[in-house]
Amino acid sequence: MVKVFILGAGDGGKAVLSRLLRFNWFEIVGVADLNPDAPAIHLARAANLPVFLEDPLYLLQSMSIDLVFDLTGNPVIRHQLIQISENNFDVATGEVAHVLWDVIRELEDRESRIKQRLGENQILLEVSMILSRSETPEEIFQGIVAGAMRITGMPAGSLSVYNKHNHELFLVATKGLSSEFYKNGSYPVRQGGLTEHILSNKDPILIPDLSNFPAFDNPVVLKEGIRSLIAIPLIADKGPIGILYSDAFEPRRFPASLITSLKMLATQAVIAIQKQQAFEKIKDLSIRDPLTGLYNRRYLNKVLSSEIGRALRLNRSLSLILLDIDKFKRINDQYGHVKGDHVLQALAECFELMIRPYDILSRFGGEEFLILMSETDEHKAIASAERLRTAAAKLDLLPDGSQVTCSFGVCTLGRIEKENISPKEFIECADQALYRAKNAGRNRVCTYGN
Missing domain, CATH: 3.40.50.720 (NAD(P)-binding Rossmann-like Domain)
Known part of the structure; x- marks a missing residue:
């Protein structure tokens, strides 16, 4: 000493x-x-x-x-x-003191960097333990976002999962952001846009001040008041699987050492998401219809209960579309059950491609399908049903070239004059609308309550 x-x-x-x-x-x-x-x-x-x-x-x-x-x-x-x-x-003397100050400053900076790195490593270890204990997708997604916020020291964050089939990102978790931010749950990856640039990068992108970054023109983010952000691409062996964001509401300066920790967090996130996806594939065997690959009725009833509670609690829109293949018995009788199965599979594939990634399409029984649409009012649900009805009628499914048409019943939660509604009652209301469509001549969309 x-x-x-x-x-x-x-x-x-x-x-x-x-x-x-x-x-x-x-x-x-x-x-x-x-x-x-x-x-x-x-x-x-x-x-x-x-x-x-x-x-x-x-x-x-x-x-x-x-x-x-x-x-x-x-x-x-x-x-x-x-x-x-x-x-x-x-x-x-004072001159020597200045030299000593420089040495001390360097030691302080080095000590600060070591402390920061040790702190980041501690957080990474804790995040890894949290993710390993997580059992549901929600726990995994929220754990990833919380970990990014802790490492960066930023007050908000989000995680979006990439759907490579329709080139969209689906928002799966947020923290510190308003309900308006996640009102639109998905957004397209535009060619030449910032999101595509992030997904094509291997390294995190740090933006200290969005006002100095003219390429970033996302109105939702700007309206939220986000002034600085870190975008962490999540890249697996077969390509991108999502983007992890950390956000702040004022300009920030980021230490260069942060990149290494963010890359390690990205690796943890990719492993956790892939593990969850593999688990979901196994779980799907018990909740999927074996013929069409769609969700089965049991799973739909379970999800519907929680979605009704969420919509009522947050005062959000929720709609059901119940549809039935017109004269399906005639198809089975005239062309056989193999052709009938082919019609079911073709319609299921058609509908699945046309709905949003977070809509839930299920085979409800026989020739009936049910679509659960969160954050969707009656007007949007009717428009979606009309698109599906038109697309189904255009499919060439039968040997004689005749049309396969469908009837649709639409029910929106706000139309039901009851404070607490059960999943069974919600479906019955959609079924009443479907019954009206059948009685009105089939191949049409009817709504509950009109």
């Missing part, structure tokens, strides 16, 4: 003292100045250090000292110090 005495307690003395106090390998044995109100005198007293308000030169010869900082700027005092310092202690 280096024993230090500071002679001269002005601003320079205070600066030296405040820096030396940060390190446990310096022992301050005294601070001296003739002015009792000198800045370093106050600091020394606050730190319970020895203070000298008289000329200490006569004391220095008898004290155990390694280094004296002469910050008086007085050449006479400096000369006297040099005379008495021989074989007793070293003398450092």
